[in-house]
């Protein structure tokens with residue numbers, strides 16, 4: 113059974129498995145414009161587009177990102193010097209965490225469950241992860257953030273940084289403005305730097321709203337906001353991301369580390385991304401004004417707006433498929449992951465944990481991920497043993513196959529076991 117992301121990636125390439133474990137699309141959901149831009153770049157006679165560019169990032173890409181973020185956070189003064197383009201947002205995370213962990217054993221606070229790369233990076237740069245577990249409210253199924261506990265841990269462990277991931281992987285939770293204001297106050301009080309992973313920001317379902325931590329007065333200098341081409345336009349193999357911060361000494365530190373492993377990021381990919389964001393920026397502004405003026409307007413929507421609608425429809429489909437199978441899906445505010453409680457079904461099948469359930473389901477040709485692997489603190493993994501994660505950025509055909517296969521399993525294996533009991 114896969115117990116880390118690399119193993120999940122290996123499984124992805126095996127035939128005949130329906131893979132809902134790994135966080136990537138299985139069909140061309142990316143915008144067709146980005147492919148057109150890339151083709152034009154490959155065909156163009158401009159040889160500079162195929163050579164090294166500036167370490168900090170291609171000026172055209174930096175310029176549109178600065179314009180976009182300035183539009184999204186009008187009260188924040190953002191310049192070119194605040195942005196660094198990296199090879200995937202994973203590299204932005206790595207460089208940002210490394211810059212904060214100055215002494216061996218420096219603590220980084222992580223809210224569990226969490227994207228596994230956080231604790232992996234903290235470990236690899238000599239730091240120590242301390243975690244605050246989030247728990248599910250049994251009456252609503254919603255994940256609760258215990259800010260009192262965050263304060264206690266900040267007081268006792270004195271972390272140098274906290275990682276705030278909103279919209280959140282794996283829970284799909286979007287943190288509210290008041291939760292983020294509270295964390296911002298704690299960061300100020302205890303002098304903790306915030307590493308804000310907001311890679312899923314475009315895929316927040318109505319009526320939820322994405323709130324940008326950096327837009328809180330006084331926080332732009334005390335945080336770094338991380339974005340990702342993998343999540344913005346669903347070309348995970350292109351490997352591009354960026355870090356935005358008011359702390360220019362952090363930009364220098366990111367530069368120092370990033371230049372050591374790749375000098376600069378891929379020039380043609382940055383150029384295609386710049387053109388795509390420029391295109392999207394125009395649409396986004398139209399969409400926003402359309403929303404305000406006329407809901408019935410037929411103007412074509414931005415890729416982000418359309419894809420967000422699409423994902424929320426896929427979310428409804430998969431939630432129904434999983435419920436019909438006997439799992440208990442939790443509510444989702446955003447993104448393309450859904451968690452489901454497998455306690456009842458596992459009990460019927462005489463399986464002891466979510467991990468055992470995942471192994472059992474993979475034998476039936478369906479891959480999902482145990483929530484227990486999304487923990488910075490191994491002690492927390494016990495709390496999450498009864499839940500599994502499905503990624504649903506999959507084609508309608510794959511979702512249909514999931515429904516058919518689960519229906520078959522339910523009618524055959526599950527009902528037989530239930531009859532015996």
Ligand SMILES: Cc1ncc(COP(=O)(O)O)c(C=O)c1O
Pocket residue numbers: 135200201202203227277281309311339340341342343348351352353
């Ligand atoms: C929360 C989160 N942050 C960062 C990443 C890394 O993305 P990238 O492909 O940009 O390195 C992922 C990938 O799944 C993720 O889920």
